[in-house]
Amino acid sequence: MSDRILIRNGLVVTPAGTFRGDVMTHGEEILAIGEALPMSQVDEVIDADGCLVLPGLVDPHVHIQLDTGIYQTKDDWGVGTRAAACGGVTTVLDFATQFPGQTLEQALENRWNEVDGKAAVDYGLHVMVTDLPAGEEDELRTLVRLGAPEAKVYTTYRPNYYMDDDRLLRVFKAAAKHGILVMVHAENDAMVSAATERLIAAGKTSLRYHAQARPMLAEQEAAHRVAFLAAEAGARAYVVHNSTGGTTEILAEARRKGINVISETCPQYLILDDSLYEGEHPEWVILQPPLRPRREGAKLWSLLASGEISTVGTDHCDYTLEQKVSTMKFPSTPGGIPGLETSLPLMYTYGVAAGRISLERLVEVMSTNPARIFGMFPRKGTIIPGSDADLVVYDPRHKGQISVGRLHTVGGYTPYEGMGVQGTIRVVLSRGKPVCRDGEFVGDAGRGRYLERSLSGS
Ligand SMILES: [Zn+2]
Structure with a gap:
């Protein structure tokens, strides 16, 4: 070498x-x-x-070789980290899912076995905590010991990931006690479920209705609640993929009150918009949260420039086109898009070259800040x-x-x-x-x- x-x-x-x-x-x-x-x-x-x-990019949010329990991507760690390497992403932070019956340690071991011998770039793992029986909250300590000090939770997606407010509060309390950062996918489950059911009842299940099933208010309400519960528990929360300006503004307001919350967004919410659902390839943009009206992208760019959004992650997810068009109905189409390989050229072009953010800001949100927030600085990110x-x-x-x-x-x-x-x-x-x-x-x-x-x- x-x-x-x-x-x-x-x-x-x-x-x-x-x-x-x-x-x-x-x-x-x-x-x-x-x-x-x-x-x-x-x-x-x-x-x-x-x-x-x-500095090599640090992508804080990727899903290589994803198994949601319902859908599986067709890539593996060789494919995913090759894409990362060619996208300038030299550190990926992925997830280890706690499947039913598994301890947190087993969830991590499972993932290490999948990665073994395949990764071409360095990686860390966040654990998707799906089960936290009352009285066993201290199991979260395991995550600190194993160098994966984040718990990822979801306020939606029944039945596999969904966490109700009582559990969420218990996770926040245990996380505060053990110094764990809680990453939250924030969407109000009742609003998303009801909107989806109304569309299904009206026969509106084609891909063009995807965004209508997941209203902006659902994300904003959940972000608001997450900040409130995190404050109550004295915990730190990281709200992934802010897709609306309002979501970030709610979290920024919470920060001004001293609540420890962090905003992440993704290139797709900055660069793409919901007009694509009316276009030729709506299957390319089935993801959760969905794309939003163009004005939201503009707001997110300015919140990224002003410092209210701390990180840009891709939420990379390599489903095949075949999987994306298998039913042409939004409720049964796997959500997620590939992004690892395109994030740097896109963020440079539509951010730096377009005058929306400086080159230094690009480096901060795509490398330095994720390295700092997730405990790798200054080894990574600078x-x-x-x-x-x-x-x-x-x-x-x-x-x-x-x-x-x-x-x-x-x-x-x-x-x-x-x-x-x-x-x-x-x-x-x-x-x-x-x-x-x-x-x-x-x-x-x-x-x-x-x-x-x-x-x-x-
Ligand atoms: Zn994700």
Whole structure:
């Protein structure tokens, strides 16, 4: 393996500022950053003239090889992390589901076995807590011991994931006691169920009705309740995939009162909108929460720029087109879209190049903040000597289009098909080793490591 790599003459984004210069790696770490670093004793020189040099992205929310108990994606950890590597995502945080009858530790062991020998980039796991019998709340402590200090819960999806308010409060209390961050998928289950049943009763089950089944108010009400219950328990909550500006505003208001809540959004809620349900390929955009009216995307961009949204995750989910069109009815279509490989070019194009966010803000929300929030900083999420040499060389001069033919996913589609993008990923390093060059995967399955994380002090 290349022991020393010198990335020369790029625009390097560091915590101390963005400057034109070099980054030198040694083994798995960053050795030095500066101007005109010596080229002697270097195994490879990467010319980054005209390119950006960014810390590898940390995607806090992905679902590789997902089994919901009802649907299964067709990818595996080799496929998913190859897509990550080629998208400049050098750390993925995925989920370990606690299936009925399993302890939290068994849920993690299950997932480690699935990943074993396949991951091409580093990964961490959040545990989907689906069962917490009264009196056994202290089992959550296991998550801290195993380096996966988050509990993911859902306020909707009966019967497999749904957690009622009493359980939610008990999870929050136990999480506060053990220093665990609670990640919440927030949608009011009664509102979603009733809206869905009304549509079914009216015979409106085609894919175009998907968004009507999951009203914005359902998300906003649940976010409001989550903040209230988290405050009551003294817990920290991270509300995943805010899809409406109102959701983020409710959480921002809670933060102003001292409640510890964090907002995440996804590229799809910033860039796509609900007019696509009327278009030619509504199956490409069946996901929960659904896409919203265009004005919500505009609000989310400004909340991302102003700091009210802390992270951008993809909620990557690699169902195949065949699965997406199997019934052409929204209640029985698996929800989720692929995103790992397209998030950086899309966020650069529609965020940075469009003047909505700065380059530094992009790095914060897609790398630094997720690394901090999930207990990996400064090992991940930044370019400083001693950090892991997870680096992306991005050429912003290139003009291209998103096309499924270039992706490494198995789904056979992308909801961004044909969209123009500014820039392309030239090279990605994961702990000092190239894993992608000009769209081609050059990494090794099995080299990715499990990241044992700790939130103390974060
Ligand atoms: Zn998700």
